[in-house]
Amino acid sequence: MCGIVGYIGSNPCVDVLVSGLEKLEYRGYDSAGVAIVRDGVLETRRAKGKLINLKRAIKAEPTDGLLGIGHTRWATHGAPTVDNAHPHRSGEIAVVHNGIIENYVELKRELVGHGHVFASETDTEVIAHLVNHIKTARKLSLVDAVRAAVRRLHGAYSIVVVDASEPDVLVGARLASPLVLGFGTDENYLASDVSAILNHTRDIVFLDDGVLATVRAGSVTLTDIETGKEVEPVIKRITWTPSMAEKGGYKHFMLKEIHEQPRAIADTLRGRFSLERCEVDLPEIPVTAEQLQNISQFYVIACGTSWHAGLVGKYHFEDLAGLATHVELASEFRYRRAPIDERTLVLAISQSGETADTLAALRDAKARGATIISICNVIESSIPRESHGTLYTHAGPEIGVASTKAFTTQLAALHLLAIRFGHLLGRLAPEGVVRELEALLHVPAMMEAELEREHDYASIIRSWHQVHSMLFLGRGNLYPLALEGALKLKEISYIHAEGYAAGEMKHGPIALIDEDVPTVVLNPMDAHFAKVRSNLAEVKARSGPVLTVATDGDAEADEIGDFKLTVPDVPETVLPLMMSLPMQLLAYYMADFKGTDVDQPRNLAKSVTVE
Numbered sequence: 001m002c003g004i005v006g007y008i009g010s011n012p013c014v015d016v017l018v019s020g021l022e023k024l025e026y027r028g029y030d031s032a033g034v035a036i037v038r039d040g041v042l043e044t045r046r047a048k049g050k051l052i053n054l055k056r057a058i059k060a061e062p063t064d065g066l067l068g069i070g071h072t073r074w075a076t077h078g079a080p081t082v083d084n085a086h087p088h089r090s091g092e093i094a095v096v097h098n099g100i101i102e103n104y105v106e107l108k109r110e111l112v113g114h115g116h117v118f119a120s121e122t123d124t125e126v127i128a129h130l131v132n133h134i135k136t137a138r139k140l141s142l143v144d145a146v147r148a149a150v151r152r153l154h155g156a157y158s159i160v161v162v163d164a165s166e167p168d169v170l171v172g173a174r175l176a177s178p179l180v181l182g183f184g185t186d187e188n189y190l191a192s193d194v195s196a197i198l199n200h201t202r203d204i205v206f207l208d209d210g211v212l213a214t215v216r217a218g219s220v221t222l223t224d225i226e227t228g229k230e231v232e233p234v235i236k237r238i239t240w241t242p243s244m245a246e247k248g249g250y251k252h253f254m255l256k257e258i259h260e261q262p263r264a265i266a267d268t269l270r271g272r273f274s275l276e277r278c279e280v281d282l283p284e285i286p287v288t289a290e291q292l293q294n295i296s297q298f299y300v301i302a303c304g305t306s307w308h309a310g311l312v313g314k315y316h317f318e319d320l321a322g323l324a325t326h327v328e329l330a331s332e333f334r335y336r337r338a339p340i341d342e343r344t345l346v347l348a349i350s351q352s353g354e355t356a357d358t359l360a361a362l363r364d365a366k367a368r369g370a371t372i373i374s375i376c377n378v379i380e381s382s383i384p385r386e387s388h389g390t391l392y393t394h395a396g397p398e399i400g401v402a403s404t405k406a407f408t409t410q411l412a413a414l415h416l417l418a419i420r421f422g423h424l425l426g427r428l429a430p431e432g433v434v435r436e437l438e439a440l441l442h443v444p445a446m447m448e449a450e451l452e453r454e455h456d457y458a459s460i461i462r463s464w465h466q467v468h469s470m471l472f473l474g475r476g477n478l479y480p481l482a483l484e485g486a487l488k489l490k491e492i493s494y495i496h497a498e499g500y501a502a503g504e505m506k507h508g509p510i511a512l513i514d515e516d517v518p519t520v521v522l523n524p525m526d527a528h529f530a531k532v533r534s535n536l537a538e539v540k541a542r543s544g545p546v547l548t549v550a551t552d553g554d555a556e557a558d559e560i561g562d563f564k565l566t567v568p569d570v571p572e573t574v575l576p577l578m579m580s581l582p583m584q585l586l587a588y589y590m591a592d593f594k595g596t597d598v599d600q601p602r603n604l605a606k607s608v609t610v611e
């Protein structure tokens with residue numbers, strides 16, 4: 001999520017670090033810092049906000065050396081302040097980290113017990129103290145101390161560590177968060193992203209999970225974190241342009257972000273449940289069982305894609321928690337006199353946390369006594385700041401204007417919240433909690449598999465890229481996905497599209513159907529399968545071309561429709577997550593084929609801060 005650069009070599013490195021961080025600026029960040037080993041002494045410079053502030057801090061108090069690490073932070077634990085900015089240090093050891101340490105609270109408690117004093121609210125700082133503690137207590141080298149420390153971490157990390165008492169080594173390790181190694185002449189690099197070091201080297205190793213890198217100016221050793229056995233580095237010569245590197249080799253940010261979803265969803269679930277205790281833990285949402293039992297109204301307010309997430313949430317809240325849920329467009333809700341009192345609960349959903357309509361609706365409800373909770377991707381943005389509690393999605397910065405990973409992480413967060421509410425209200429038995437959690441936990445791996453099947457789209461796109469209008473039909477919790485599929489297509493390919501509840505087809509949209517208006521029918525084997533299949537037949541009977549999005553193995557779908565995409569056979573509550581991929585990829589390939597500006601579609605903005 002954040003950006004990492006590390007250097008060891010024969011040249012002063014502060015410029016390499018800062019210019020590397022500049023190359024990572026496109027990812028979004030809210031603070032930055034460097035740690036340099038100068039003449040055996042560790043020096044850090046950190047600043048809130050943009051890199052210019054870090055540059056000013058370095059100019060005010062110059063530092064440089066032959067070993068150093070740098071970081072741009074996108075806040076996840078703790079506000080974007082100087083104290084929370086990386087690198088974090090413990091004595092002469094400094095660490096930069098991307099990812100989330102799930103068990104940081106326990107580790108912190110243990111380290112405080114050993115006398116360590118913490119200076120930040122971050123999960124990262126425990127790594128610095130843990131490495132220091134292990135190194136001192138067991139009299140280990142830095143490399144061995146890092147190996148022992150990371151074996152105690154649960155969660156996801158890519159880290160780079162320096163120690164002023166061992167100025168000839170830079171140590172990196174990764175688990176479920178990217179880290180690359182770059183080879184130079186008498187100098188080597190570690191970074192979260194190729195683009196940070198592409199100006200210096202094109203000989204790159206993409207480190208695998210569970211690998212520890214011991215990097216010196218003239219040598220590199222990779223070992224397995226668990227066994228300590230050496231791993232052979234596979235060096236790739238990267239020919240990407242800087243702009244390709246920013247996109248991780250993908251043609252567009254949107255495609256990269258579609259592919260990041262398995263990791264983003266796993267990060268959003270991480271550390272928020274216990275299968276042993278059959279519970280979802282969301283201490284950030286201060287809503288009690290008593291409060292839920294006495295709710296007068298429960299409103300979900302949002303705009304755009306976040307509103308579609310809210311509509312899926314309604315099914316979760318009603319099915320799992322028995323909570324009547326009103327999902328409202330914030331731009332409408334803010335001007336209605338909907339009943340609101342002290343017993344009203346409002347959930348605001350916003351990836352940016354800054355959408356003007358959502359914020360205004362929230363403020364109004366709050367002024368009238370409602371309790372406000374939110375789901376948001378940007379820590380300390382306006383909506384979380386004005387809420388009584390926020391469940392952050394951990395999607396990382398989303399650059400493509402059309403929302404993808406922010407949407408699916410909202411779906412995962414809503415599902416968690418509904419499980420929590422269901423449990424608090426006594427509607428969801430422990431087995432039910434476990435069933436829902438297991439369904440969610442399988443999603444990232446299943447998405448990975450789905451993302452391999454991109455070639456399925458080619459023939460559809462070739463046939464349909466010139467159409468002017470399309471319909472998307474879905475039912476139940478896939479009705480919001482029909483809306484989202486149509487919105488994605490409109491946003492980036494500029495093809496007019498309408499999403500409809502399949503049962504409504506005969507009340508209007510059926511009049512549009514002819515051989516020039518294709519219909520995408522979301523028709524997996526769920527509770528509505530037979531009814532939606534009848535709708536599909538009605539479209540075919542009127543010569544409408546059909547793309548069926550069916551369950552894997554549904555052979556009949558091949559015969560009845562013109563094209564077929566499939567999703568795996570998953571429990572209904574996670575079908576919207578799996579159905580998101582075909583909706584996103586269809587829109588993406590259609591737009592790419594047409595040559596539109598996928599990442600910056602005309603007239604649209606990522607964050608709509610005006611009414």
Ligand code: G6P
Nearest residue numbers: 304305306350351352355403605
């Ligand atoms: C803009 C973005 C959409 C987003 C909507 C709501 O229109 O382009 O992707 O869904 O705003 O934004 P929010 O940040 O509140 O989720």
